[in-house]
Amino acid sequence: MQDRGHHSTDGTDGGELTVPMAWLYAEYIAEELLRTGDLMPPTSFEFRAGRDALALTIFLSDTSGELSGIRVVSQLETWLSLTAYDQPWQDWVDERLAQLTAETSASGAPAPDLDLARAAWRWLEETELLAPDLNAVPGGAAPASEDDGPKVWTPAWQLGLPLGHLxxxxx
Structure with missing residues (x-):
């Protein structure tokens, strides 16, 4: 497996705590993209869902292990295509996590980045957020405000993914 940014805190790899730099960088990029878009308050669960979905996309799409050296602009098209509405994003995440887990298990190397990615994915899958039910608009007309229409519990990733894409x- 390629080096995914697992570096110890003191420059040695002698069993020291390793810093999950690739995941932290993916999370930073995702947060900056969401803050720039000004779509949700940064303290909301919706923002967290968008950040985690986007961070997973960024982290898992880095197949060459060069995340910290990438130029964000050069990756935007890849991230857009992965997060598009008609793409099987959830299946892709499961497959990439399984692939990275197998590679890490085979190498025996610590995987703090992968641990954080799996935790984010667990949260996105297991957490449900109350969101407007876009399929149940009464009378076919849009409600006057977001709070007026029917609501439905939605897995966080299904809310976060379109936020990240936008x-x-x-x-």
């Missing part, structure tokens, strides 16, 4: 478009 944030990339607005960048």
């Amino acid at each position: 944030a990339i478009h607005l960048f």
Whole structure:
């Protein structure tokens, strides 16, 4: 497996705590994209869902292990295509996590980045957020405000993914 940014805190790899730089960088890029788009308050669960979905996309799309050296602008098209509405994003995340887990298990190397990515994915899958039910608009007309229409519990990733996609478009 390629080096995914697992560096110890003191420059040695002698069993020291390793810093998950690739995941932290992916999370930073995702947060900056969402803040630039100004779509949700940064303290909201919706923002967290968007950040985690986008960070997973960024982290898992880095197949060459060069995340910290990438130019964000050069990756926007890749991230847009991965987060598009008609793409099987959830299946792609499961497959990439399984692939990276197998590679890490085979190498025996610590994987703090992968641990954080799996935790984010667990949160996105297991957490449900109350969101407007876009399929149940009464009378076929749009409600006067977001709070007026029916609501439905939605997995966080299903809310966060379109937010991340829109944030990339607005960048």
